[in-house]
Each structure stands twice: as structure tokens, then as C-alpha cells.
Amino acid sequence: MSRLSEAFATDEPAFIPYLAVGDPDIASSKQYVEALVEGGADCVELGLPFSEPIAEGQTIQQAIVRSLSGGITPEAYFEFVDDLDVDVPLVCMTYYNLIFRYGADSGTAAGEGDHTAPGPRPFVKRAAEVGIDGFVVPDLPAEEAGDLRDACDEFDLGLVFIVAPTTTDDRLDTIREQVSGYVYVQARMGVTGAQADVSDRTAESLARIANWDVPKAVGFGISTGDHAARVVSAGADGIIVGSALVDIVADGVENDRATADVADDLREKARELKDGALRGARESPEAQGE
């Protein structure tokens, strides 16, 4: 069993938070991740900020801007992961160009160096060294993922794919062949961002992949314990929450709050979400039927 699936090893639904590493700086973000794990996270998606985050809504776009202006680089990210002292699986969430370019000999200053890209292997190798257990790459559909899939197999890392409400049955088959770790069920159309309610399309999407043998984690728009409960009772094995947590970080930056206070709020929000997920599991038709 891969390290990633371990997050789902118990009967409990998994809580998977997302934060952009380096938002607003490396030291704070280390405390934030630790707080989320203390609050019940079973796995953490650690965002490596990319300058063109096309799948991200305003909240996470701004986190990425804060982190990039704080000077985060892929290497600083890897060092962060290496230093991190938490005992849950870690997923690297980033965009393909950073994976594709890592280890290229030079930038693009006119006439200098080698302009070809090394491909994903050096990035995956380094990620494996520092303790990353898998990847989510929102701009990499299964069709383009061959090279990354090979590198992940070589270093025994998981590769998570997203299933969207629009994904056709044919595409589901393609994704099923390639996915490992867990499948990321996108709860609604659009980009990331906290929502006032969870979409009805979630249950439908879950039903379509009910017989897959990888765990199913639902994300996009979950922001409260009640949402978490509803999604889990609809059949999810886990919930992924990003923007609702990033909102807390953003509030800390805007109001100049102490890192420890922000970490407290994150820990508390994590508990709310995890508790919601647990409640959902008790209320699920399956649990009720037993």
C-alpha cells in the first residue's frame, strides 16, 4: 500500500487540508501545517505556488501572490518539506511547468544555456527524497501525464487525478487506469474557492465512481463542518479543504495577527471539519444500515 492510501486506512473519513507553502512566509506556514495536523488532518496538500494558477479562484491566487513575493522557490519548498515534522502523508500540489523545468541548467536570458527542459524526473526524485508521497497537478490531464506517471512509478509515489462533473464516461476509464493514492472529486464546476453551500453534483459524481478501488476525496468549495458531514454522508472517503483555510491565513495577514493566534484558528477550523466528516460517516446510509 502506498503511503498515500494510508491516510484512508482506517474506517474514518480522511480530512485533507491544503495550504500554499510560504504563505505568508516559510516559518509561519510551518506552524500552520503543524496546527492542521494537530487539528486532525490525515494528509496535507502542500501547494507549491506557480505564477499562472489557472484552476485557482481569488483566495488561493492571492495566497500564491503572497508566497511568491515572500520568495518561495521549488528548492525552498523542498527544504520546507524536509524540515517539516509531521507524521501524515504529504501531497505536492502544483502546476506542470514547475515539475517540467526543475533542474534545467539555466533560465532564459538571451543565448544562455540549454533551453530544453529536463522533464519531470528530477523534480519527482527530489520530492521523494524530502518525503513527498504524491502529486496533484491541476493542469495535467491523464493524456499528458505519461512522463510524470513513469517517474512516480519509479520513485513509488502516488499520482492523484481530478474527476470533474463534466468528465465523460470514456475519460473516467482513462483516469481510472492512471490514478493512484486517491481520486480528487471536484464537487462543482469552476475554480477553487469557499462556497456558502455544497453542490448537488457531488453525490452524482461520487455515484459514478462508486466501484473504483481508490479512495474518493471531495474538494472545491467545502468550508464548514456541515458541508463536510454532507459530503461524507453522500459517500466520500475524505474531504479536501483549501480556500476556507487560506481565508484564515489571509485574515491574519490583513489584520497583522500573531502567527500563534492564526495557528490556533486553523487548528480549531481543522477540528470543525474533521468532526463534521466523522459525523457524516455516522449519518451515512451505510453506517445507518449496519
Next chain:
Amino acid sequence: MSSDSSTDGKFGEYGGQYVPEALMPAIEELRDAYERYVLENEDGFVDEFRERLRDFGGRPTPLQHAEHLSDRYGREIYLKREDLLHGGAHKLNNALGQVLLAKYMGKDRIVAETGAGQHGTATAMAAAHLDMPCEIYMGETDIGRQRPNVFRMRINGADLNPVTAGRGTLKEAISETMRDWATNVDDTHYVVGSVVGPAPFPEMVREFQSVISEEVRNQAQERFGTLPDSVVACAGGGSNTMGAFARFVDSEARSASGRSSGRTPREDDDEVNLLAVEAGGSSLAVDEEEGVAPNSASLSTGGQGVLHGARTKVLQDEWGQIVESHSVSAGLDYAGVGPELAYLVDEDRVSAVNVGDDAALEAFHRLSQEEGIIPALESSHALAYVEEVLGPDAEADADGADELGDRIVINLSGRGDKDLETVIEETDKRSIPNAPDMSEFAGGL
């Protein structure tokens, strides 16, 4: 436009479909519609497109012999007058094609990004013409420097959404339009404005724009009984470029690079030299510390990367973060370029060259004075390259003089009315030797 082979949307290693899963079904649907309507003329799509290009767009555009430039350079200079296309730029060829295709597909909303505002304007016009609601995303910096186009879009009934992220130029506008599309993909078509983005956009936009080279071929044969020695076009994303080149790229080079047009290749195609002129901006170096490239020369200086759905040549820092590009011309100000163009440059079929801001401004004034045509700042780059190689200040035997040959077609991709404010402001800042003195009228603009 008939197809004779299928394609995986790749041009060598370039191209592909690097987009969120939520968009993949829409992209598959688009590929299917493109193949049926555009390549196979199902339901008479191509006939209707051609007719509308003629009646609404004003095609064919002339291939004009530029007498004074020809005297200046001692070569025969021809201008392909895309500036005379309705809307004032080549952009309508693509916008009309895609809005019409969206209609055939049963979509009922159009979104588009725009840089210079020319594509947004063309899309707004096509949408009004074909009665489709239309929303345009445009960076705030570009809104500031292309105001006439902002008004034109609004007047044609389009909604305009300012994009504040980053430097507020084309790159950010594309990202934001992709987000809209990912949210509303069921009923919305994204009219991508250049030969960029995920497959099938690069190929499809090239096909819609290839009417330029199709006409140039015929007009050249009529005018001088043979093909031109060279075709010179500016390159931002590269749609006027690919449009001006497409029918001179033989289908063998093309077969490794997506679909052939179905046209029987001619032996002499290969002898037409194709030059893509990028914006050299103020310098070719990248400032990694600041994350900016003071140029938009991705073909000349960029590395392989993945941006906005395609693998191509990209301006980026050592880690693969996309850097902010720069050009005095908003339409060239982009950190990426079409994947097919990147491929044709690697294959040595297209030469990538570049000229800086000052040379482009000078060329703008030169064409205005010598030929009575005010060119777009984008197109001024193509003019400036010819001046650099053949003008009075060029070194004798300058590199490239042979490549241009005796009969040179310059693709005049657009007219410069939209650029007047920028030109007056920038000319003032820089001391452009051939600029008229406007100081007497300053402040009145």
C-alpha cells in the same frame, strides 16, 4: 479545408492539452466540431464563413506594392493589407470563424481575452453580427493603453471585465478567461485570440487565419507570376504569423505537426523564406530577481515550458515561473508563443528575429509618412526588421539581406489608430528621429 490525416494536437514535442480536467470534455467537443464543420464543411460551415468574411469582413484584402519603401530598399516590397479588414486587424478572420463555430455547436455565450484590444474588438463585432452575448477579459494595464478599443468593444455591446492580477496584461487576461470557461463550459465557448492554448486551438486558429497566405499565394501569382521570396510577419502569439505562413509550409513539415491543410504541396513553397519578428522590447535579458523580461521574444530567447494549455517556448525564470513580458505594443506583450511556430523555428523552417521598441516606433512613423498608412505598433515590428536589414543604416551584406530576397511580402497585420496615444507618449519619452513634432498640440489629446 479538408482533412487527410488525424492529429494528436502536437507539433513535434510542442502543443498538447495542459488544462484542468473540467475543460477536457469541452475541448474534445470542440475538436469534434472543428473536424466536422471546419475541415469537412459539414452543413456548409466553410461556405458561410467565406461568405461572411467577404461581405462583413471585406475580404480579400489587397496585396499592395509599396512604391516608396521599394525605392528605399531597392527591393520589391508588398504589403498584405490586413489593416483593411473590418475592425482594422487580421483578428476578425479568427474571431468570426470561432463565433460562427460556437453557433453551429449550439453554444449561447462567448468569452474572450484580449491584449491590444484588437481580438476583443473583433470578437465583439463578430458576436454582435451573429447575435451572441459576449464578455471580454482585459488586463488593467492594457485597458489603460488601448482605450479606443475599450470603447469599441462596449459600443458593440460586449461586457468588459478588467483583470487586475499580475501586471494586468494578456497573460493574466488569458488565465482569467480560462477560469470563466472552466466555470461555464456547458454553454460557453472561449474564443482564443491567437494560435495559443490547448489543442485544437493552435491548429484551428491557424486554419481560420490561413486565408491570409492563401490570398498572398494567388495575388503573388497574379502580380508577378511566381511566389514571393520571403514573407515577414510580427509574432506575439503568432496568429497573423501562422496565417501569413501556413500555405507556404509544406505538408511534410506539417504532418509531423498536426494536420495538413489538404492542399497539394508545391515544390516552390520551401523557397519562400518565412520570418517571424518578435518584440525585442528594451533588452533581451531577463531580470530574474524582478521576474521580468523587458521583451516578448519567446521564440528567440525562451525555453521549453508549459503555459496556458500548451507546451511551447516561454519566458520564464530558472525555476519555471513565468516572467512578465514587455513590449511597447500591447498585442505582442506575451510570455508565450504558438506551439506550431515554436516547432517550425526548431525545424529551421521559420526564422525568429526581433526588433526593439525604438525601431518599431521609428517604423511606425516611416510607413505613415512614406506610404500614407498608419500601421499598428505590432505590425511596425515587421516593418522595422526590414529597415534594420535593408535600410540606409544597415551594414552592407547585413545578415538576413539574402534571406529576404527581391520580392518581400510584409504582413501588415493591423492599422495603428488604436496606438496613437501610446505612440505620442512614447515618442516623446524616447527621441525618435523621424517623429513629427507634436509639442505645439501636446496636452490636447
